[in-house]
Amino acid sequence: MKRFRGFIQKEFYHIFRDKRSLFILFGMPIAQILLFGFAITNEINNVDIAILDHSKDATTEEIINKIGASKYFSIQQIIEKEADIETIFKKGKVKAVLTFEKDFSKNLIKEHKATVQIIADATDPNTANTISNFVNAILQKYQNELNKEVTIAYQIVPETRMVYNPELKSVYMFVPGVMTIILMLVSAMMTSISITREKELGTMEILLVSPIKPFQVILGKVFPYIFLSIINAIVIVLLSLFIFDMQVQGSLFLLGLESVLFIVSSLALGILISTISASQQTAMMISLMGLMLPVILLSGFIFPISSMPLPLQIISNIIPAKWFIIILKGIMLKGVGIQFIWKETLILFGMTVFFIGLSIKKYKIRLE
């Protein structure tokens, strides 16, 4: 035990004296949460639009006023002819143009139908989509007001309610994902690098010749990272609470336990990586390419798994992060208890046991 304590102390010296690893450990989570929370967002605010009004009557003016008054749009320009639309898009500032047809008001009264065309700049498809949805919503609302006096039979009015994230804040979607990435990165990449570093320096050989047992060496190497990962998880939860006002709905205790489970599985992966790589660079490349990319692309963090082609959906099942993100979303956003996520937990647990077993086996082979 005394040997073990000295070993852990040494590991902390390594970590705290290396500015690079300190930065990855503590700079990354903060930077990522802030980046994903503020910069990468699906919400729109004060998007510049232009209006082409062929009608110029009372109704179109009312609609234009409503759109201009909303916080989502600011009317940048009123243009006079179709040809201007292209020039205005090419300048790039205006993201959408609304075109009202000729005799808008008259058509509306006479034929009960008038058209508005929304032309959106789809070089950024997400924003274009959102703009079109928002304009539609404003028009719909206006239409309902008009129809108040007129009674139309059999009208279906869809009413959408977004549950668990009513304001559709993207930070709610990113926090579980970022937390997953950070825990994975710190646990797997940092451990694999720190183990391969001992191999590279030749100190691993010295340790293996000493009476300290190989499993003690490995435990000693991973222990500090368990500790630091837990601190990171706490920092992320606190950041999202205080900066983005995102409260954890479910049990913090359960959240902690599940996080430890995921950390342990990532550590096992890290050990596995260290057994197959001879240098720190290799370990880092394998961690980044083999772990980070799948986590970002296939875990459902950014791209929904249900809309992937079938082969990718199947592959996504073997990524531990996928299950952890489901668990995190359940606890953090929906506030569910273990009875709703026991299946995912069990899968994650099984994977963890498998990785630990495999890394022990690999490690033994390497000693020979």
Added chain:
Amino acid sequence: MEHNKVIQVTHLTKTFGDFTAVNAISFEVEKGEIFGFLGANGAGKTTAMKMLIGISTPTSGKARVAGFDVFTHAEDIKRNIGYMSQKFALYDDLTVKENITFFGGIYGLSRKQIREKSALLIDELGLEKVAHSLVGALPLGWKQKLSFSVSLIHDPKIVFLDEPTGGVDPIARRQFWEMIYKAANRGTTVFVTTHYMDEAEYCDRVSIMVNGRIEALDTPKKLKEQFKAANMNDVFLKLARG
């Protein structure tokens, strides 16, 4: 005087698939002896040494190190030997003192023992001024000496040195051999591999490995007579060329 033989090796063999790295070598080393283990690169020195220090299991044969069997008691061997690799492996981002404390710790020394040892060691090596500097900042020669002292921190019966003088200047090599003599005079057996033939002359006895076999084993003086050579370099060349 059987118990004076701290290393006893009979027909020790290690094969990797079809390749026989170490081919039925036999030798004995006595307590307090400086035993030179020579051979060209790839002759099987390192493989043989790895079997003796308990990190590689032999394919066949017998070996006892510090009185323990390498097959069944590798853990007991580890407690009784010291090891220094050709990389002088110390932690560059730890200070001299922290390195000593750490290695003392993994050999199970008490805090008091570590304190006494490190004071003694730092004094002997004249490292007082840099005791709290990072090892990475030390010149190679100092690292080498520190690495050797650290391998002796738990007073092992035998110390294994794997090409301990690679890359250091002749003066540092000379000083290093003085340290080896001191350790041997205190009763520590020194098992050293090297490819510097002038260093072979400093050993009590040397063995020369060629293609996995020990082709010659005696005192440097007798080897020179046997091969009618002026120095160990010639002995080595005659053997290596067959």
